[in-house]
Amino acid sequence: MAAAAQEKIFTTKIETEEKIEPKDWMPDAYRKTNLRQISQHAHSEIVGMLPEGNWITRAPSLKRKAILLAKVQDEAGHGLYLYSAAETLGMSRDEMINSLHEGKAKYSSIFNYPTLTWADMGAIGWLVDGAAILNQVMLCRTSYGPYARAMVRICKEESFHQRQGFEILWVLSNGNAEQKAMCQDAINRWWWPSLMMFGPTDSESTNSDQSMKWKIKRKSNDELRQQFVDMCVEQVKVLGMQLPDEKIKWNEKRKHYDFGEIDWNEFWNVVKGNGPCNKERLAARRKAHEEGQWVREAAMAFAAKRNTKKTAA
Amino acid sequence: MKFSIRKFYYGDIPDEKSGGTDYRAKEDAATWPLWEVFIRSKQGLDHKHVGSLHAADAKMAIENARDVYTRRMEGVSIWVVESKYITATNPEEAGELYEPAVDKIYRHPMFYKLPDEVNHM
Numbered sequence A: 001m002a003a004a005a006q007e008k009i010f011t012t013k014i015e016t017e018e019k020i021e022p023k024d025w026m027p028d029a030y031r032k033t034n035l036r037q038i039s040q041h042a043h044s045e046i047v048g049m050l051p052e053g054n055w056i057t058r059a060p061s062l063k064r065k066a067i068l069l070a071k072v073q074d075e076a077g078h079g080l081y082l083y084s085a086a087e088t089l090g091m092s093r094d095e096m097i098n099s100l101h102e103g104k105a106k107y108s109s110i111f112n113y114p115t116l117t118w119a120d121m122g123a124i125g126w127l128v129d130g131a132a133i134l135n136q137v138m139l140c141r142t143s144y145g146p147y148a149r150a151m152v153r154i155c156k157e158e159s160f161h162q163r164q165g166f167e168i169l170w171v172l173s174n175g176n177a178e179q180k181a182m183c184q185d186a187i188n189r190w191w192w193p194s195l196m197m198f199g200p201t202d203s204e205s206t207n208s209d210q211s212m213k214w215k216i217k218r219k220s221n222d223e224l225r226q227q228f229v230d231m232c233v234e235q236v237k238v239l240g241m242q243l244p245d246e247k248i249k250w251n252e253k254r255k256h257y258d259f260g261e262i263d264w265n266e267f268w269n270v271v272k273g274n275g276p277c278n279k280e281r282l283a284a285r286r287k288a289h290e291e292g293q294w295v296r297e298a299a300m301a302f303a304a305k306r307n308t309k310k311t312a313a
Numbered sequence B: 001m002k003f004s005i006r007k008f009y010y011g012d013i014p015d016e017k018s019g020g021t022d023y024r025a026k027e028d029a030a031t032w033p034l035w036e037v038f039i040r041s042k043q044g045l046d047h048k049h050v051g052s053l054h055a056a057d058a059k060m061a062i063e064n065a066r067d068v069y070t071r072r073m074e075g076v077s078i079w080v081v082e083s084k085y086i087t088a089t090n091p092e093e094a095g096e097l098y099e100p101a102v103d104k105i106y107r108h109p110m111f112y113k114l115p116d117e118v119n120h121m
Ligand SMILES: [Fe+2]
Pocket: A045, A074, A075, A078, A154
């Protein structure tokens, strides 16, 4: 079929909300954009296990330990669903993982911040998973079929993540003075990086946004960020805590909360690799992968041996 | 000067190369093949494709499928098959494959107009 005819079929599918599936014809740029976004999303889930993994052995009770373990295991699962979705676009799992380890592929900057206290487990669940959920709910309707299906699966699991995080903070907020201070401190440190998760502000965009046209995305960064702020301003009241932004104020005209200016220098700095934990995170990933190499190879050798035995028998 | 600012979203992070390193990943001698996973969500229902994963052999594929796809009792039975054994139709063939069915509307019950008394048939 001629390229023009195929492009027309593709465009019609996008317009009529029909999903694009792996074997369908798609423009190269659509494939590349999806591949980049889905693999980055997968990397984010995998690297995202590290800040929380840091607290599994030190969780304050057996119950909290079991919960945190289950949450971190979920994130591993999310990474796997997403890697599988990305593989349908024609890049191998190894290629993706190697480019992460070689610093060529990115993951969400939020995971380059350290987890200093137990309260950080609460703040991450409430704010970081909370911000991720807003994006992921939107992505359940993304135009690439395998990505959308992975997102539906992930969204089903995320709500527990956010709720367990809020519960951690809620318990601390009802504790003694020290616990309350710990709760507020964690909120202070995670608030701004969470806002940055939504990406640069819309006004920074000069090109027309292809991702929106292709319905990979359906909401702008600022739209989602505003939704997040409006939500958190109400939720933080339940904790009796404060968001670290004096400029947060209800705007009657916009019917939204106004909020302060984000420090974009910090954002770009972390993206460029200079955040507090960039090096540590990459080093941990590489170490895990390198130390697992003999296990992966041994498993293959064992499978081959079992196969030859089977055929011989 | 060529200058453009681009917009990025969560899960879509700028390809900022300055963070790159000279670390080179080592290739594995052999990589685990890809498997497709099918799960019966409850007794009486069909197995349904849920996704894929990598595993060295069928036994490991089943174990991994259990961990990845049934952490919340989503299934009572799992099938795995190595992806390379799946033969699939091509979207380009859709016309010749499915077209012949399009004009055979007499295969559908509502093609037949019956008297009201028996129309629930
Ligand atoms: Fe996740």
